[in-house]
Every structure is written in structure tokens, then in C-alpha cells.
Amino acid sequence: MLQLAILRNNTDLVKERLAIKNFKEINLVDEIIALDDERKKLTFQFDETKAKINAASKEIGMLMGKGQKEEAEAKKKEVESFKTNLDPIQKKLDEVEKQLNDLLVRLPNLPSEKVPKGKTPEDNEVVRTGGTKPQLHKGAVPHWDLAKKYDLIDFELGNKITGSGFPVYKNKGAKLQRALIQYFLEYNTKAGYIEYMPPLMVNEATAYGTGQLPDKEGQMYHVTADEFYLIPTAEVPVTNIYRDVILKEADLPIKMTAYTPCFRREAGSYGKDVRGLNRLHQFDKVEVVQLVHPEKSYDALEDMVSHVERLVQSLELPYRILRLCGGDMGFTSALTYDFEVFSAAQDKWLEVSSVSNFESFQTNRMKIRFKDEKGKAQLAHSLNGSSLALPRILACLLENNQTENGIQLPVVLQGYFGSEVI
RNA sequence: GGUGAGGUGGAUGAGUGGCUGAAAUCAACGGUUUGCUAAACCGUCGUAGGGACUUAAAUCUCUACCGAGGGUUCGAAUCCCUCCCUCACCGCCA
Numbered sequence: 001m002l003q004l005a006i007l008r009n010n011t012d013l014v015k016e017r018l019a020i021k022n023f024k025e026i027n028l029v030d031e032i033i034a035l036d037d038e039r040k041k042l043t044f045q046f047d048e049t050k051a052k053i054n055a056a057s058k059e060i061g062m063l064m065g066k067g068q069k070e071e072a073e074a075k076k077k078e079v080e081s082f083k084t085n086l087d088p089i090q091k092k093l094d095e096v097e098k099q100l101n102d103l104l105v106r107l108p109n110l111p112s113e114k115v116p117k118g119k120t121p122e123d124n125e126v127v128r129t130g131g132t133k134p135q136l137h138k139g140a141v142p143h144w145d146l147a148k149k150y151d152l153i154d155f156e157l158g159n160k161i162t163g164s165g166f167p168v169y170k171n172k173g174a175k176l177q178r179a180l181i182q183y184f185l186e187y188n189t190k191a192g193y194i195e196y197m198p199p200l201m202v203n204e205a206t207a208y209g210t211g212q213l214p215d216k217e218g219q220m221y222h223v224t225a226d227e228f229y230l231i232p233t234a235e236v237p238v239t240n241i242y243r244d245v246i247l248k249e250a251d252l253p254i255k256m257t258a259y260t261p262c263f264r265r266e267a268g269s270y271g272k273d274v275r276g277l278n279r280l281h282q283f284d285k286v287e288v289v290q291l292v293h294p295e296k297s298y299d300a301l302e303d304m305v306s307h308v309e310r311l312v313q314s315l316e317l318p319y320r321i322l323r324l325c326g327g328d329m330g331f332t333s334a335l336t337y338d339f340e341v342f343s344a345a346q347d348k349w350l351e352v353s354s355v356s357n358f359e360s361f362q363t364n365r366m367k368i369r370f371k372d373e374k375g376k377a378q379l380a381h382s383l384n385g386s387s388l389a390l391p392r393i394l395a396c397l398l399e400n401n402q403t404e405n406g407i408q409l410p411v412v413l414q415g416y417f418g419s420e421v422i
Numbered sequence: 423g424g425u426g427a428g429g430u431g432g433a434u435g436a437g438u439g440g441c442u443g444a445a446a447u448c449a450a451c452g453g454u455u456u457g458c459u460a461a462a463c464c465g466u467c468g469u470a471g472g473g474a475c476u477u478a479a480a481u482c483u484c485u486a487c488c489g490a491g492g493g494u495u496c497g498a499a500u501c502c503c504u505c506c507c508u509c510a511c512c513g514c515c516a
Contacts, residue, residue: 043472047485054485057497061440064496076496083496246432246469248450367469375451377469 020326109361118325131318144276165281179416184286193257198237211332230263234287277391297381345399355385
């Protein structure tokens with residue numbers, strides 16, 4: 001969530017930026033500030049009254065010690081009257097604090113200066129393109145047909161075992177998944193990311209920390225018997241590793257990577273977007289996360305983008321990098337770059353990575369801080385990105401590299417996969 | 423799942439109703455000493471939110487926090503209740 005101090009000190013700027021994100025309820029900003037004023041007023045009253053009670057209680061203790069019973073009793077009466085004042089103040093204060101938090105949580109992150117205006121994916125800015133689109137041979141088919149032809153993925157079987165969106169990988173399909181995971185993790189750890197294997201279910205506090213709760217509850221699978229959520233991305237458990245931690249400045253940057261399956265309900269998706277591997281309820285992804293000094297977060301973002309870019313390049317896939325416009329960005333992000341690879345047989349771009357700087361939006365919720373040189377605790381910035389999401393990469397690898405004599409794998413994968421052709 | 427014992431600051435750990443926001447030790451940081459390192463010695467060493475200081479910083483002061491949430495009491499780290507977690511033993515089990 002946004003820091004209150006920013007709302008108070010840069011009110012107009014905040015409103016301007018929220019408008020770029022096409023946020024509708026800009027009046028919330030003023031409401032929040034008014035509530036905060038009230039919070040301060042009530043806090044003052046509460047503290048004052050409480051101080052009186054504490055002082056009187058201390059006196060009672062001393063009087064009792066000296067055996068002055070009557071005086072002590074008189075003091076008790078006094079405290080009694082303070083307390084009747086305190087109760088309504090406390091009630092009101094609790095109420096105001098809750099309201100304040102409820103409203104604050106509804107504000108999305110502010111987009112950075114670089115974010116283009118716009119409402120739909122069409123308004124995203126293409127920053128770079130790379131690679132070349134392949135010339136497919138006659139009779140080339142989409143990946144779901146290739147998956148069947150080479151016996152790599154069984155979508156029907158997934159339907160039977162669980163439901164749609166839960167494919168079963170088999171034979172060389174399963175092995176290629178394993179090869180991709182291994183390759184991606186190695187690539188990330190070589191760049192200094194520490195590898196983690198986190199839990200795949202998280203509690204409420206964790207889901208709240210990265211911003212999945214309260215606003216995106218419907219996107220996660222909810223295990224109600226134990227109040228756990230299946231993770232929609234490794235970002236959730238991995239970023240929360242440092243929840244409520246005060247780091248040393250020298251500890252930054254913290255770079256972490258993790259492979260996990262990801263679970264998403266994807267309520268409301270339908271049609272050709274969900275065909276084959278395009279959109280799944282369970283998929284595999286390798287994620288990178290960084291916690292950095294606030295002054296360095298945009299350098300870190302560029303660094304992550306080129307890290308992911310080199311990875312995509314190594315797979316020899318045609319790709320483009322988009323800077324998302326205000327309307328297409330996520331709730332928690334300040335600046336997001338999406339990576340899309342070209343799926344030749346489907347003739348469409350598929351998103352395979354999303355690299356974002358969250359600035360202090362997540363760390364404010366999670367209280368991830370570090371001590372600066374003055375010894376003051378300040379919020380770190382958090383970033384993350386996919387490096388990479390597997391299914392759409394797999395779709396493109398299959399489609400783009402299909403030949404009459406099988407599917408030719410890029411050089412970097414051959415060692416991990418054990419052969420150069422499927 | 424059952425029984426028992428616990429959860430205190432970065433760590434160890436003292437503290438069973440008021441003088442404890444919390445002893446002591448260690449770690450960390452700053453300094454003195456030193457050719458360098460080590461040792462020794464001195465000092466600092468929680469977070470958040472108010473208020474004062476006619477901005478800020480610094481400072482002072484108040485409030486809250488000893489797993490979480492309630493309760494008892496003039497007063498709670500300390501007593502009571504619920505929940506969570508850890509450890510030990512038993513049960514079950516990859």
C-alpha cells in the first residue's frame with residue numbers, strides 16, 4: 001500500500017498519477033487524509049488520557065506501599081472517571097484506524113513517470129523487438145496438435161484427473177519441462193540469485209503482503225479447511241521471506257529465484273485464449289525477486305529486464321518487450337515490462353514474463369526495511385519478474401521449431417534435454 | 423490427532439502484579455590503544471504512532487508493543503480464557 005506520508009505531502013501529484021492508472025475513486029485520497037487527521041486527533045486524546053491513568057496508577061502503588069489506604073482509594077475513584085472518558089475514544093480510534101486501513105488498501109500503486117498513458121493493451125509501448133519470426137513449412141500446426149503428434153502433453157487426461165487447464169505432460173514433453181526448469185534456474189543462480197524452494201500454499205498474512213489479498217481473492221485457490229491459499233506465483237512466498245525484517249544496508253540487494261508450480265483460477269477466461277497451453281490453471285514458472293535500496297530500484301529493474309532478455313534470446317525465440325500503459329498495469333506495480341514471444345503457428349504474441357518494480361508498495365505492507373547510514377529504518381523496494389513462465393515458452397518452442405523431421409531444440413537446451421530434436 | 427513443556431529485544435537468557443521497554447552475557451556499531459591483526463577498555467545499541475520545538479533535522483516528552491486476540495485489576499511480560507507456533511514423548515505416515 002501507499003505510504004501515508006506520500007499522500008499527505010504530495011496530494012496533487014498522487015491524484016495525477018492515480019488518474020494515469022485510470023483509477024476511478026480519486027476522492028479516496030482526500031477521504032484518507034481526512035481520516036488520518038481524525039486519527040491524529042483521537043490518538044492525542046487517547047494518549048493524554050492514558051498518561052493520566054498511568055500516572056495515577058503509579059501513585060496508587062506508592063500510596064499503598066506507605067499504607068495510605070484512604071488516599072489510594074480516592075485515587076482509584078479518579079482513575080475510574082478517566083476510564084469512562086477513555087472507552088469511547090478508544091472505540092472511535094479503533095474504528096477510524098480500521099476505516100483508514102480499508103481505504104488505503106484500495107489505492108493502487110502510483111505509476112512511475114515512464115508509464116505511458118492508456119487504457120488497453122493496445123496502448124502499451126513496444127520498447128524493443130528481437131529475434132526473427134520463422135518461416136514455417138507447409139502443414140505446420142499449433143502446439144496442441146504437435147503435443148498430440150509427438151505424445152508430449154495429454155490435455156484430455158488432465159481433464160479426467162482434475163479438470164480443464166491442468167495438462168498432463170508425458171515422455172519428452174515432461175522431460176523438456178524438466179530441462180527448461182533446470183536451465184532457467186542455473187541461468188538465474190549464475191547471475192547471483194539465491195535459489196529457494198518455497199511452500200506452495202501460503203497463509204493469509206503472506207497473501208496480503210504481496211497484494212493478492214484483499215483485492216484478488218477470487219484469483220487464488222483457497223483451501224478453506226486450513227485457511228491457506230495456493231500460490232499464484234512464487235513471488236508470494238519468496239518476497240514474504242523477508243516480511244517484518246529489518247536488514248542492514250549492506251545486505252542489499254537481495255536476489256532470490258525459485259521454481260514453483262503456479263495455481264490460478266482464471267475466472268472469466270474462455271475461448272481461444274485458453275486453448276492448449278495458452279492459459280492454464282496450473283503451470284510452471286521460475287521467478288526472480290529482488291529487494292533493493294530505494295535509490296537503486298530502477299537500475300535493478302533495467303538489470304532484470306536485460307537479464308530476462310538474454311534468457312529469451314538464448315532460446316532463439318522472436319520476442320518483444322512492452323512497457324505497460326497505466327490501464328494495463330497491475331494494481332501493485334509502479335512500472336512493468338512485459339515480454340512476449342511470437343507463437344508462429346498461432347500467429348500471435350504470448351506473454352512469457354512480466355518484470356515489475358513495486359517500489360515500496362509491497363514492502364510497506366510487509367514491513368521489509370533496512371537501516372540506512374543514519375541508523376533509521378526505511379522501506380526497501382521490491383521487484384520481481386518471470387524468468388521464465390514455461391507453458392507459453394514451450395508452445396513457441398514447439399511451433400516455431402517444427403520441421404517435417406521433428407522439432408529442433410535451441411542449442412542451450414540440448415545439454416539439459418539430452419538431444420537436439422524431438 | 424493425544425499428552426506435557428514452552429514462546430521475552432539480532433542471539434542466549436533473567437524477570438510470577440507497581441521502581442521493567444525490560445537485568446546480564448554475546449553479537450553488531452563507534453572510539454581509545456596498536457606497525458598490522460587480536461586482546462583490553464570506554465561508549466552506542468528496539469519498532470511504531472502522537473505532541474512540543476512557529477519548516478526539516480536533531481532534541482525533549484507521551485502512548486503502544488515481551489507469539490496473536492480477548493479478559494481480570496487502580497496497575498499485567500507476570501494472573502485467566504481462546505487461537506497460533508515451537509520442542510519432547512506417543513499415535514499415524516512418505
